[in-house]
Amino acid sequence: MHQKAEILAKKLGLPCTPGPAAAPQLVYTERGLELRLRLGGPDTVGASVLHIDFSGGRSGYRHARNCTIKQPLARAIGIRPGVRPTVFDATAGMGADAFVLACLGCRVTMNERSPVVGALLADAIERAMQAPEIAAIFCDRIDLIVGDARSTLQTLSDPPETIYLDPMYPHGPNSALNSKEMRMIRAIVGDDVDGPELLAQALLTAAQRVVVKRPKGAPLLHQRPPSHQVLMKNSRFDVYLRRHL
């Protein structure tokens, strides 16, 4: 495990020794790589832990297997009976949405620009490939690219049918509603203030549609109105169809 830690520390340009207790740390444990950091605030005593597990947990296989093509994410992406678009998930984060889409049968490329979040995803994917119930989904239908999607999109030889964006919500009054995992990711990556640029590039690249997840009531990420919206209780999907552009 120490050797793995040394290789990762070198790749990320980080020291391989425990820093001050208050500093964020990436730690290899028996269950895989995890991020530990102190969030602060009344509900957090000591360090919080972020660990991605596609087999179990809240966004694990049992959850994803119960998702249907009628759910809002699937409808927004363009999944219909007999239709499974190829998806470029430009803002992969913890990979939860990408995993649901792959479980529903889409081929998904996850793209994440944070090297720390990317390392957590890569470790989770490596473990998933050894887990019999989900190995085939990861081997056949999921790829991971670590880098800024604004650049990655310009290098793709085969345009994805759907590009999905779920940039970090602007820090605001609704932040308290965010899960602890999302607050930890925000502590590492900050606000995604360049969402409009990413959307502009996505609209140039997608073969069929671009889908943007936004909090309920948040302004559009683009001056152009979406072709339609899929509404949920606390958020919505803005869907931009290529044929309407």
Ligand SMILES: C[S@@+](CC[C@H](N)C(=O)[O-])C[C@H]1O[C@@H](n2cnc3c(N)ncnc32)[C@H](O)[C@@H]1O
């Ligand atoms: C709200 S999270 C996404 C959550 C994700 N949909 C899930 O299901 O776990 C946003 C993530 O997008 C990443 N991100 C934002 N802009 C990006 C960009 N231009 N390229 C790649 N990743 C980006 C952030 O680093 C962050 O990890």
